[in-house]
Amino acid sequence: MSVIRLERAVFRYAGRPEPALTVERLDVARGELVAVTGPIGSGCSTLLLVASGYAPSITGGTLEGERRIEARRPALVFATPWTQLTGIAHTVLAEVAFGPASDGLPREQVLAAAHAALERLGAHHLASRDPALLSGGELQRVVVAAALAQQPDLLVLDDPAAELDPEAADRLYDLLGDLAREGRTVLVATPDVARAAHVATRALVLERGRIVADGVPASVLSETDVARIARAAGCPGPLPLDVAALVARVAEAG
Amino acid sequence: MIGYVAGRSWLHRAHPYTPLALAAAVLLLSFAFHTPVPVWLMVAAALIMALATGTIREVLGPALLLATPTWLVLLVLHGLLGEPPKAPFGPFLLSEPGVARALVLGGRIGAIVIAFLAALATVSPARLVDGMTARGIPFGPIFLLVSTLTFLPRTRERAARILEAQQARGLRIGGSPLARFRALVPLVLPLVLGALAEVDEQVLALETRGATSGVRRTPLDPPADPAGQRVLRLGLVVVVVVAWAARLTNRI
């Protein structure tokens, strides 16, 4: 059952004649963790906005073709956490609780959801801190927790680890994997192809606003350092994306 | 320093509507009165409010800064240039009704500025948000209000970072008036552009978090509003209504 379906979809930003995104057909099923990759400016962020329904409704612009989204209020996380704060929360807990509070849920339920989300992000120690005073890395975890607290069926993230150090980034991507296994649908756009490939069940490659490849990460992706090493060393495709895969290919080569 | 100042006074711990109601009452009453003595009693009331909350030091400075230029203008406009009868005051010839007028207008400004600064100093934006949410006020007006209250500190912080960034690119602060004026562009534009770009993202983020859901938001930590304070606020309304009734029927 598709959570997202796009058919003959063409999206243009307001005031720009060229399409920012052209999708013949895209179906995303429940529980998929889709990595959306491509050169910066190739339309990955636009695809996230269109796939989550917030373009053109919030961003402006025009969308032709068909789109169906079977998810109640998809949660969205971008790379710049400080622009995602509500501005009215003076503690991290209040910030994270904003989503559930907006649904008018009972107070205990709201707080429980917020605490649970912070725990999952390993950010519970930040609960009483003022969001305005957090570092970029701390803030990013708070923003992801805020999205999680809404118990979303569809979670869409645009370079969510941009502010995180490598260890925290690993944990975040592992969490995305867990969320997908729990039955949520996750779309993540990132230039960090290696990390995304590690957890994604499916990968899209975009070029100039079009999907040019769609499949299993190992067969579709090639923009990781290890893949570059393999390619330059003469390894035939499909290229190994991480160290383990490369070691395996070398072992096979004898 | 215009903004919240942490403290433990009674007004700090009161429901956020209470200090705001007091400031509003000072404003409305100072307009109901039109002779110097009662108006300056309002100034005294505002000063007492500031003293009682322990914020007098933070309030008086900015208050004087804001009010003094207006006071001087009023004194010149009404005191020196007002109608007879005039009386000598040092080297000047001051109009008596003019000085009275200046005292009334100046007193109103003083009372309002001090009362509102004191209220701002005692109302933490966090508690105000919770208080308003508990009353069922939708997100939009709350956001607007809090953004306005926190505008100055946020902008100051942002401006400091921009100043640093442009200095690191060779922007010289200081020099001739023309140079200073031209230096404003690379300082002000990133402030505005950055703020606008962030607003775009923030609107999107808020939408995804349900800010415009239309459902009544759950308050997380609603401030207590004991009967005594509600009676006090009601009492203030009554006093203001009575004062204005008296004013409109020319009894005062």
Added chain:
Amino acid sequence: MGFDVALRGLHFGYGSGPDVLRGVSLDVAAGQVAALLGANGVGKTTLTRLIAGLLRPRAGRISVGDWDVATKRPDEMARRVGYAFQHADQQLFARTVRDDVAFGPRSLGLGEAGVAGVLEELGLSAAAGTHPYDLPAPVRKLVTLAGVLAMDPGVLVLDEPTAGFDLAMRDLVVAAIARRAARGTSVLVVSHDLAFVAEVAGRVVVLRDGLIVADESARRLLSHTATLRAMGLRPPPAAAVGLALNLAGEPVRVAEVVERLRGVRWTPAP
């Protein structure tokens, strides 16, 4: 062309708080590229801001060439030190990319001759007439880097210059830094993108508890799993391949590893 940077016994703390830097001494000679590593919050950004003259130390001395940084204003320091901030948007204000990149050179009275070349170098020529805020955030960051390079400073101090970049953009930054180091510019880079650090730095310096605790060749440190793990880092991909395959010579750069893999007779994937 470049300047030697010398830090001696630097002490620094914010407000009246404790020292964040407790006696840091460091030398970066002209033409050297050094990477500064350390756990989050340890004071790396603080150290870079001290060098640019944006902060004043409580004790100690910083010299850039023959200049004592304490005697210079930040805009004077801009003549010698090109500082790329971690978050770029605080600088952008001009109507076009070209105008914004030209701002630094213009402020320093250097003229705009070098702007086109820098735009070309960083792949921004096509975007030269675009409003910076119409570009994606990582590209805006590249624009501010272009602005720094256009000032042709003798010292480059870069704070997380490749955050959010794809591989192609990272390559451009690596090449730009290498080119300048070859001309004698001294470069200090703060980054936890170790793949980038491996390609660009000859030397790695580690900051911990307010002091420099390691100062080694990039080759040795980037292969040292234990030291990296203590900072929450891992060997970069090339080094990791080298370690996993036991390649000789501790290769840490892509080209070095590719060289070592030349003899492999690959078989098609299963």
